Structure formats: structure tokens, C-alpha cells
Amino acid sequence: MIFETHAHYDDEKFDADRVELLSHLLKDNNIGNIVNVGASFKGCEDSLKLANEYENVYAAIGIHPEDVKDLNEDTLNWLRTHSADPKVVAIGEIGLDYYWEKDDEGRALQRQCFNQQMELASEVQLPVIIHSRDAAEDTLNTIKRYNTQIVNGIVHCYSYSKEIALEYVKMGWYIGVGGVVTFKNGRKLQETVKAIPIENIVLETDCPYMAPEPHRGERNSSIFLSHIAEKVAELKGMSVKDVEDITYENALRIYSKSKRN
Numbered sequence: 001m002i003f004e005t006h007a008h009y010d011d012e013k014f015d016a017d018r019v020e021l022l023s024h025l026l027k028d029n030n031i032g033n034i035v036n037v038g039a040s041f042k043g044c045e046d047s048l049k050l051a052n053e054y055e056n057v058y059a060a061i062g063i064h065p066e067d068v069k070d071l072n073e074d075t076l077n078w079l080r081t082h083s084a085d086p087k088v089v090a091i092g093e094i095g096l097d098y099y100w101e102k103d104d105e106g107r108a109l110q111r112q113c114f115n116q117q118m119e120l121a122s123e124v125q126l127p128v129i130i131h132s133r134d135a136a137e138d139t140l141n142t143i144k145r146y147n148t149q150i151v152n153g154i155v156h157c158y159s160y161s162k163e164i165a166l167e168y169v170k171m172g173w174y175i176g177v178g179g180v181v182t183f184k185n186g187r188k189l190q191e192t193v194k195a196i197p198i199e200n201i202v203l204e205t206d207c208p209y210m211a212p213e214p215h216r217g218e219r220n221s222s223i224f225l226s227h228i229a230e231k232v233a234e235l236k237g238m239s240v241k242d243v244e245d246i247t248y249e250n251a252l253r254i255y256s257k258s259k260r261n
């Protein structure tokens with residue numbers, strides 16, 4: 001079975017077949033647990049709803065750097081309250097995106113929201129899911145600053161160098177590997193996968209986005225995780241079954257890491 005560590009089934013692109021996918025199609029295709037990740041505040045509410053509706057769906061709640069306008073005292077309190085829900089397994093996705101935000105003030109606001117949610121994650125003792133694009137240094141520095149108080153984390157849709165990945169591995173963190181690893185221009189991520197231990201890798205789609213080859217450009221779903229597992233197996237010189245089993249255990253380890261259990 002494959003553990004889907006990062007999906008967005010609340011997205012409207014799943015309106016036509018969400019029920020079929022979550023009630024049986026994914027299970028029929030070897031997909032075990034699914035973590036549905038909030039990005040906007042509405043995405044957090046919807047993730048929690050899906051998690052309470054389907055037994056094998058869990059929720060991560062947090063405000064994405066592109067949605068920082070959604071973070072205020074009320075929504076932060078909502079996140080704090082609902083982080084105690086037994087189906088909430090992480091705070092995320094949170095982080096920094098300097099690719100879409102070029103403005104200094106906007107970036108400063110992203111850093112402030114990132115810090116607030118890292119503080120929340122350490123307060124409620126849940127792991128974090130990090131979104132980081134074109135902000136390698138500021139992300140790593142923030143995480144290093146909170147690392148002694150925070151439970152653990154995944155750097156999702158990892159896009160930086162293998163050297164930086166090894167810094168995360170040293171801290172006991174996890175690297176989220178998705179469709180990019182199957183792309184012709186995915187060399188950097190392929191090098192990272194080769195360089196880090198399989199014990200620090202988790203599989204993810206980020207669906208409906210980022211469909212792997214041979215489905216690039218199509219709507220993505222967790223069913224395509226098999227292509228990502230196959231590519232990781234090829235890069236690591238392992239069997240696909242071992243990649244699926246070990247990354248499943250990794251995901252279980254991180255998402256059940258909450259110190260309140």
C-alpha cells in the first residue's frame with residue numbers, strides 16, 4: 001500500500017468524482033492513508049470535513065504563504081482549536097513562496113505568518129508540512145530556529161539542492177517527493193533522491209496538480225503515486241514494494257509523532 005502524504009481533494013477539479021475516489025477508487029488502486037492538506041482557510045475547513053467523512057483520510061490545517069491574507073486572530077484561533085481534532089495530523093501547508101511574491105512587504109508578511117504557525121505547531125505539538133519556493137535560505141533558517149521545539153516536518157514538493165536536503169535529513173526531517181521526480185527536467189530532485197536515505201522520503205502527489213509522467217499535464221490523483229514509487233525504486237536500486245512499504249512506515253512515523261498521543 002502507498003501512503004499519500006499530500007493531496008487536495010477539496011479542489012473543485014474533484015467535484016465530479018471525489019466521492020468515488022475517496023470511498024473506494026483509491027483503495028482499489030493500492031492507496032492506503034491520505035492526508036488532505038489545507039492551503040486557504042476554506043481549504044482547512046474542507047480538509048477537516050473530508051477527514052471526518054472518510055476513515056482513511058486525515059487533515060493537515062494551516063495557511064499557505066500565497067493565502068496569508070486568510071490568517072488573522074480568528075483563523076489562528078480556529079487552527080488552534082481544531083488542531084486537537086483526532087483526525088488532524090499536521091499543521092500545513094505553511095512556509096514561504098518568493099517565486100509568486102516579489103514584493104518586500106509581502107515577503108515580510110509571509111515570514112510573520114510562517115513564524116506564527118511554527119509557534120502554533122510547537123504549542124500544539126503537531127508536525128508541520130512546509131511549502132517553500134525560491135526561499136531556501138529563509139526557510140532553513142526559520143526551521144533551524146524552531147527545530148528544538150517543533151515535533152518534526154516534511155518539506156513538501158522538494159525543489160532545492162541535495163546539499164540542503166541533507167541538512168534537513170540531519171535534523172530528522174522528511175523530504176516530500178512527487179511527480180517532478182519523473183520529469184525529464186527533474187534531474188535535481190532525482191539527484192536528491194539518490195543522495196538521501198529512503199527512511200527520510202515520503203511520497204506525495206500534490207493532486208490535482210503535478211501529475212507524473214506519463215500523465216504530465218492531466219489532472220493528478222493519488223492513483224498515479226505508483227509512477228512516483230517506480231521512479232524512486234529505479235533511482236534507489238530497490239524494489240517498488242520496498243519503496244512503498246518503507247515510505248508508508250515513514251509517513252506513519254511522522255504523522256503519528258504528535259507528543260500528545
Ligand SMILES: [Zn+2]
Nearest residue numbers: 006037093206
Ligand atoms: Zn499542496
